Amino acid sequence: MRRHWLPIVCLIVFVLAVTAWRAMTFRPHPQPVTLAWWTSTKLLDGYKALQEDDARFRQTTQRRQQMLDARELLEPKEWDELDALERKEMDGKLTDAERKRLEELRKLTDERRAEIDRLRLKGQLSDEERKRLEYLQNLQRTNQAKLKELFEKFRAELDEINRRITQMHYQRIRDAAKQVAQQLNLNSSSSSDEDAVLYAEPTLDITEQVLAILNSGK
Numbered sequence: 129m130r131r132h133w134l135p136i137v138c139l140i141v142f143v144l145a146v147t148a149w150r151a152m153t154f155r156p157h158p159q160p161v162t163l164a165w166w167t168s169t170k171l172l173d174g175y176k177a178l179q180e181d182d183a184r185f186r187q188t189t190q191r192r193q194q195m196l197d198a199r200e201l202l203e204p205k206e207w208d209e210l211d212a213l214e215r216k217e218m219d220g221k222l223t224d225a226e227r228k229r230l231e232e233l234r235k236l237t238d239e240r241r242a243e244i245d246r247l248r249l250k251g252q253l254s255d256e257e258r259k260r261l262e263y264l265q266n267l268q269r270t271n272q273a274k275l276k277e278l279f280e281k282f283r284a285e286l287d288e289i290n291r292r293i294t295q296m297h298y299q300r301i302r303d304a305a306k307q308v309a310q311q312l313n314l315n316s317s318s319s320s321d322e323d324a325v326l327y328a329e330p331t332l333d334i335t336e337q338v339l340a341i342l343n344s345g346k
Contacts, residue, residue: 174339177300181293188289192282196275198233201240201268206233240264304341308334 172178195214199207213230216222222230247253247261312334 170335176343178297198237201237304338307341308337
């Protein structure tokens with residue numbers, strides 16, 4: 129999960145920098161900057177809503193890939209039938225007979241791949257077998273354009289889902305950091321790269337406070 133969400137966390141996990149200046153009229157020199165910070169790995173492991181969304185996103189991606197795989201060796205009418213049955217499945221309106229047919233259609237491509245492999249490995253093909261192999265291979269080639277179009281459609285959908293998830297969690301973490309800053313009576317905050325922090329006091333690690341707010345759902 130970390131590899132998937134790390135680019136997002138690089139955007140949303142920032143070091144909370146708090147300036148603790150006293151009144152300049154009473155002190156000749158500005159006071160040092162106090163840094164409150166959190167660790168990205170702890171946030172990844174502990175942020176429950178992020179983990180749940182990541183799991184759902186991966187499941188959605190896997191389902192899209194399965195849909196592509198199932199259509200590789202379908203005839204046009206079978207492709208259309210599968211589309212219609214999957215729409216009914218999403219609406220929860222499949223009959224038992226339709227569910228059985230749906231599973232049959234989803235298995236057809238695997239069965240036809242195995243048939244292609246068997247015919248390719250067979251030494252001497254009959255005329256009927258040769259025609260069958262040519263038909264399946266041609267069907268496979270013909271479907272490539274439709275599969276590419278469907279792939280692009282799925283990729284656009286997944287990109288949009290990922291964008292909305294990223295934006296939502298980015299805002300939630302910002303809000304949680306702001307809330308922690310207010311609870312600690314800190315008067316300002318800004319983001320910076322972790323590499324820019326040369327030393328940070330361990331007692332100023334606010335990871336747990338931020339996670340508590342995120343996981344409370346408030």
